[in-house]
Amino acid sequence: MKELTxxxxxxxxxxxxxxxxxxxxxxxxxxxPRPKYTTISTIIRILETKxxxxxxxxxxxxxxxxxxxxxIYTRILMRGIxxxxxxxxxxxxxxxxxHEKSLSVTELEELKNIIEEEIRMQRQL
Numbered sequence: 001m002k003e004l005t006x007x008x009x010x011x012x013x014x015x016x017x018x019x020x021x022x023x024x025x026x027x028x029x030x031x032x033p034r035p036k037y038t039t040i041s042t043i044i045r046i047l048e049t050k051x052x053x054x055x056x057x058x059x060x061x062x063x064x065x066x067x068x069x070x071x072i073y074t075r076i077l078m079r080g081i082x083x084x085x086x087x088x089x090x091x092x093x094x095x096x097x098x099h100e101k102s103l104s105v106t107e108l109e110e111l112k113n114i115i116e117e118e119i120r121m122q123r124q125l
Contacts, residue, residue, distance in 0.1 A: 001068070001076050002050050007043050012052060012066065012073070020065040022058075 004012060014029045015021065023040050044064055047053045055062040086093040098108070 001073070003077070003080070004047075004050075004052070004073075008047055008050075008052070011040065011043055011047060012068075012070075015053060015064060015066045016070040020056075020063045022061040022063055024061075026064070 010030075011026060014026050018025060018029065023037055023044065026044075027034050027037065027040055044053065048055065048064075052066065052068045053064050054067050055064045057063075082088055082090065082093055086096070094111075097103075098111075103111070
């Protein structure tokens with residue numbers, strides 16, 4: 001799966017949120033100054049070519065919808081980051097994030113609970 005540019009990701013996030021919409025619907029979800037219709041239309045064509053979105057004709061307008069699930073794209077993107085920057089070491093990635101973000105005790109406890117739950121589930125297999 002191809003990586004998306006920042007502009008393509010913005011449109012995908014909007015479509016994941018609204019599920020389906022026209023170019024004008026997508027533009028309405030941008031903050032000022034909003035991009036031009038032609039800019040969004042061009043990026044949408046690129047996303048269609050990449051296989052990320054599809055369209056249906058509704059009245060006189062095309063409505064676009066995601067073909068790639070947000071969770072699937074996120075998983076692929078995170079695996080790439082893990083491999084590219086952390087040598088596939090989840091421990092290194094978590095260590096980096098915990099030091100970089102200065103996690104609170106509450107956040108660290110939440111992470112600990114997630115890990116403990118995963119350990120319990122792994123032991124049941």
